[in-house]
Amino acid sequence: MHFAVLTVVAVFITCGVYLLLDRTLLRVIIGLGLLSNGVNLALLASGGLGAGAAPILGHGSAAIVDPLPQALILTAIVIGFGVTALMLTLAFASYQSQLSDDLEDLHGRLDDE
Amino acid sequence: MPAVFLAAALPFVVSPVLLLFRRPDRRAGLLSAAACAGAFACFVSVALGASPATVALPWIGPLGLSFSLHADALALFFALLITGVGFLVAAFATSYLDSNENFPRFFSFLMLFTGSMLGVVLSSNLMALFVFWEMTSFSSFLLIGFWHHRERSRYGALKALVVTGGGGLAMLLGFVMVGIVCGSFEIAVLAERGALLAASPWATPAVLLIIAGVVTKSAQLPFHLWLPSAMEAPTPVSAFLHAATMVKAGLFLVARLGPLLSVVPLWTPTLALVGLLTMTWCGWLALRQKDLKALLAFSTVSQLGLILVLLAPAEPDTTAAGLLHLLNHACFKGALFLLVGVLEHELHTRDLSLMGPLRRNMPFTWLLIALAALSMAGVPPMGGFVSKELFLDHLLNGHPLLALLAVAGAVLTAAYCFALAAGLAAGRRPDGPRGQDPSLSLLLPPALLVAATIGLGFFPDQLVGAPMAAATLAATGGSVTGHFAVWHGVGPSLLASAFAISMGLALWWGWWQKRVPPAPTLVADRVYDHALEQLEAWARRLTASYMSGILWRYCSVILLTVIVGVAVVVASQGFVMQDGWSSRHAGPWDLAVCATAILAAVATLKARTRLAAILALGASGFSLALLFALSAAPDLALTQIMVETISVPLFLAVFAFLPPYQVDRVRRARPLHALLAVAAGLGTALLLAASRSQRVAEPISSYFVDKSVDAAGGHNVVNVILVDFRGLDTLGEITVLGVAAIACYAIIKLLSEKEAGR
Numbered sequence: 001m002h003f004a005v006l007t008v009v010a011v012f013i014t015c016g017v018y019l020l021l022d023r024t025l026l027r028v029i030i031g032l033g034l035l036s037n038g039v040n041l042a043l044l045a046s047g048g049l050g051a052g053a054a055p056i057l058g059h060g061s062a063a064i065v066d067p068l069p070q071a072l073i074l075t076a077i078v079i080g081f082g083v084t085a086l087m088l089t090l091a092f093a094s095y096q097s098q099l100s101d102d103l104e105d106l107h108g109r110l111d112d113e
Numbered sequence: 114m115p116a117v118f119l120a121a122a123l124p125f126v127v128s129p130v131l132l133l134f135r136r137p138d139r140r141a142g143l144l145s146a147a148a149c150a151g152a153f154a155c156f157v158s159v160a161l162g163a164s165p166a167t168v169a170l171p172w173i174g175p176l177g178l179s180f181s182l183h184a185d186a187l188a189l190f191f192a193l194l195i196t197g198v199g200f201l202v203a204a205f206a207t208s209y210l211d212s213n214e215n216f217p218r219f220f221s222f223l224m225l226f227t228g229s230m231l232g233v234v235l236s237s238n239l240m241a242l243f244v245f246w247e248m249t250s251f252s253s254f255l256l257i258g259f260w261h262h263r264e265r266s267r268y269g270a271l272k273a274l275v276v277t278g279g280g281g282l283a284m285l286l287g288f289v290m291v292g293i294v295c296g297s298f299e300i301a302v303l304a305e306r307g308a309l310l311a312a313s314p315w316a317t318p319a320v321l322l323i324i325a326g327v328v329t330k331s332a333q334l335p336f337h338l339w340l341p342s343a344m345e346a347p348t349p350v351s352a353f354l355h356a357a358t359m360v361k362a363g364l365f366l367v368a369r370l371g372p373l374l375s376v377v378p379l380w381t382p383t384l385a386l387v388g389l390l391t392m393t394w395c396g397w398l399a400l401r402q403k404d405l406k407a408l409l410a411f412s413t414v415s416q417l418g419l420i421l422v423l424l425a426p427a428e429p430d431t432t433a434a435g436l437l438h439l440l441n442h443a444c445f446k447g448a449l450f451l452l453v454g455v456l457e458h459e460l461h462t463r464d465l466s467l468m469g470p471l472r473r474n475m476p477f478t479w480l481l482i483a484l485a486a487l488s489m490a491g492v493p494p495m496g497g498f499v500s501k502e503l504f505l506d507h508l509l510n511g512h513p514l515l516a517l518l519a520v521a522g523a524v525l526t527a528a529y530c531f532a533l534a535a536g537l538a539a540g541r542r543p544d545g546p547r548g549q550d551p552s553l554s555l556l557l558p559p560a561l562l563v564a565a566t567i568g569l570g571f572f573p574d575q576l577v578g579a580p581m582a583a584a585t586l587a588a589t590g591g592s593v594t595g596h597f598a599v600w601h602g603v604g605p606s607l608l609a610s611a612f613a614i615s616m617g618l619a620l621w622w623g624w625w626q627k628r629v630p631p632a633p634t635l636v637a638d639r640v641y642d643h644a645l646e647q648l649e650a651w652a653r654r655l656t657a658s659y660m661s662g663i664l665w666r667y668c669s670v671i672l673l674t675v676i677v678g679v680a681v682v683v684a685s686q687g688f689v690m691q692d693g694w695s696s697r698h699a700g701p702w703d704l705a706v707c708a709t710a711i712l713a714a715v716a717t718l719k720a721r722t723r724l725a726a727i728l729a730l731g732a733s734g735f736s737l738a739l740l741f742a743l744s745a746a747p748d749l750a751l752t753q754i755m756v757e758t759i760s761v762p763l764f765l766a767v768f769a770f771l772p773p774y775q776v777d778r779v780r781r782a783r784p785l786h787a788l789l790a791v792a793a794g795l796g797t798a799l800l801l802a803a804s805r806s807q808r809v810a811e812p813i814s815s816y817f818v819d820k821s822v823d824a825a826g827g828h829n830v831v832n833v834i835l836v837d838f839r840g841l842d843t844l845g846e847i848t849v850l851g852v853a854a855i856a857c858y859a860i861i862k863l864l865s866e867k868e869a870g871r
Binding site for chain 1: 661662663664665668669672694695696697698699703704707710711714715717718723726727730733734737740741744745746747748749752753756759760763764767770771772774775776778782786787789790791793794795797798801802804805812813814817818821822828829830831834835839842843846849850853854856857860861863864867868
């Protein structure tokens with residue numbers, strides 16, 4: 001299982017970083033989303049991906065999976081959502097005032113004003 | 114703690130209290146004067162009484178540093194000087210400053226300085242001394258820039274800070290070298306380990322760095338530039354910091370560390386030469402000033418050079434002479450600054466060439482100026498004569514060239530002193546502004562200082578013979594052989610004195626009187642200005658070179674740094690790729706979801722339309738949710754589904770407001786980006802794969818599982834961790850979300866208001 005998951009992590013992060021380096025603002029935001037998905041999956045993998053029940057006690061004596069990465073990921077998912085929402089708002093505002101979503105084109109505009 | 118250190122802490126206690134006063138409250142000044150007087154009285158009683166007090170507080174244990182203070186005779190001599198002059202200056206400033214000045218702030222800074230300066234002289238640990246040393250630079254910066262609305266004040270304050278602060282840092286480096294070579298930062302311990310230092314190859318650089326600290330602080334060549342600019346400070350500050358105390362911190366350090374550092378052959382000759390050159394050259398510069406404060410500033414630098422020459426050999430007789438002249442200088446120069454302050458206050462100018470005759474209009478002020486100037490000129494029977502005799506005596510026994518320099522310096526000193534005293538008497542302009550003698554409260558402080566320097570002329574040995582001998586003993590460990598006297602009999606030094614005074618008279622009468630001397634511009638000033646300009650220009654260019662303002666460049670640099678950093682560590686440590694995984698077997702569902710996720714991620718890259726890209730991102734998120742569900746993480750799956758369900762519409766909502774989706778914008782660096790992306794992705798996966806076999810500690814997860822029911826009363830361990838064990842983290846998370854929400858709302862609201870206003 002871990003081989004498959006690590007492959008997904010690698011692909012997510014590769015695609016995410018590539019998009020992050022783009023000139024188009026929306027692609028940067030998509031890249032950021034992809035990157036955080038990849039990192040969340042990496043956190044899950046760091047828990048071992050072993051067989052086991054969900055970390056909810058009181059359902060017999062079956063082994064449960066590591067709960068700690070899950071708690072961390074939960075926080076990360078929510079924060080990631082906040083970041084995405086803010087980035088989208090900024091993209092919207094930036095296009096409304098500058099009429100461009102090209103980061104290289106936007107570069108230096110505020111200095112000129 | 115001995116009372117002497119509590120007395121030294123008094124200014125630090127008073128400093129913040131003063132800020133509580135209202136702005137035009139002159140009582141702030143009275144309180145400061147009282148604090149100085151109290152500390153002074155305490156120092157007197159200690160000086161008359163018991164053996165030296167010592168205290169050592171633990172400071173930074175692992176470095177073997179203790180915050181230790183030691184009140185020996187040398188420290189007490191300086192402490193008395195600081196608090197004595199401090200008292201007079203505070204009393205003077207109380208009635209000198211205009212009633213609309215910010216009294217609390219002025220006196221608070223002044224007390225901060227007084228406390229720091231007392232700290233410098235009482236410290237018996239090099240690091241403690243350094244801290245106080247830099248605090249004096251800092252409080253001097255605040256005081257020079259007290260009238261911060263004036264550009265010249267800010268310039269002078271910054272210059273003083275750059276020069277003395279920079280010198281202080283060099284000195285710190287020297288201290289560290291000395292401390293490491295000798296194995297201690299305690300001055301008392303160091304004094305016995307001179308041999309260790311002398312044998313070390315670090316001795317020369319250490320001594321040079323400490324000399325850098327001394328010459329910057331005491332404004333010696335070529336760092337004399339900051340003192341004239343510091344004259345933008347209110348005059349009481351000039352009298353206190355830049356004549357009587359702070360500029361003498363460098364001299365104090367020479368007296369304090371001389372016995373240790375003079376084992377290095379470089380120490381004494383370097384300091385003596387610098388002092389002598391400074392004395393002569395700055396005497397010449399002083400003679401050419403029209404601005405009275407500038408004249409006094411250059412004269413101060415010149416006199417400090419004289420004292421440095423005396424202290425440099427670290428021998429008992431010269432040290433005693435140096436300390437005596439230091440005391441004399443504090444008296445006559447402090448008085449002169451205060452009196453020039455009075456003139457500026459009365460005549461509204463400091464320009465010597467614009468002043469009317471003073472002898473008639475301001476007889477007392479003029480008389481005090483003349484007496485102080487005569488003392489500085491070394492005219493018998495003033496105090497300045499006694500110590501200048503000793504100086505000439507010392508130099509006439511040395512190299513003839515040095516003796517010649519010393520006599521030249523004395524001639525120049527006499528010349529500008531006569532220019533000061535006599536020039537003011539008649540005035541350059543009969544029709545110039547005429548003032549009146551000020552009230553007694555302004556005349557009494559300088560009058561006391563002048564009385565002191567006259568007293569030192571008549572009864573030098575009776576007044577300060579014993580304390581000087583004690584201070585010299587504390588500084589050098591040796592006893593003074595001679596004693597101070599105004600009359601030594603006819604000898605070479607008396608002849609040299611007579612020659613200097615008569616040549617000074619001739620120079621003043623024959624040259625200075627005839628023409629208004631041109632005020633020179635300092636070469637050092639131009640170098641400083643140019644260096645600062647260049648530094649700023651370079652800094653701007655350097656910043657512009659990496660602050661491109663282009664996102665992908667920043668991200669590339671960050672990624673490249675991380676990737677190279679990790680690669681270097683991996684290459685040097687070796688990469689252990691043992692299989693530490695005991696993951697479950699991947700079922701057909703697992704594989705299908707993973708494949709979907711990979712396809713979705715690649716699709717975000719390839720999507721030609723915005724809608725397709727957003728949907729692809731959504732697909733990757735939902736497949737992640739499925740993967741969570743398959744990995745026994747129901748909470749994650751639920752949260753992920755919820756977030757994706759909101760995110761995709763959010764993207765689509767912004768959709769309508771964005772321009773056509775551009776996939777193929779020209780990028781020169783595209784191959785580099787692909788390389789970085791692959792390196793980041795592959796590197797993360799590889800590190801993760803290796804990480805399982807590299808556990809160095811037991812995971813703490815079992816603790817949470819064990820305590821979940823007992824301690825927190827919850828069965829869902831993930832929930833318990835979030836809301837209980839790591840509840841503060843979750844609070845932070847909620848705060849972040851809240852701030853993001855407010856920011857989104859504010860941005861949109863601002864934008865729509867802007868639209869409406871258009």
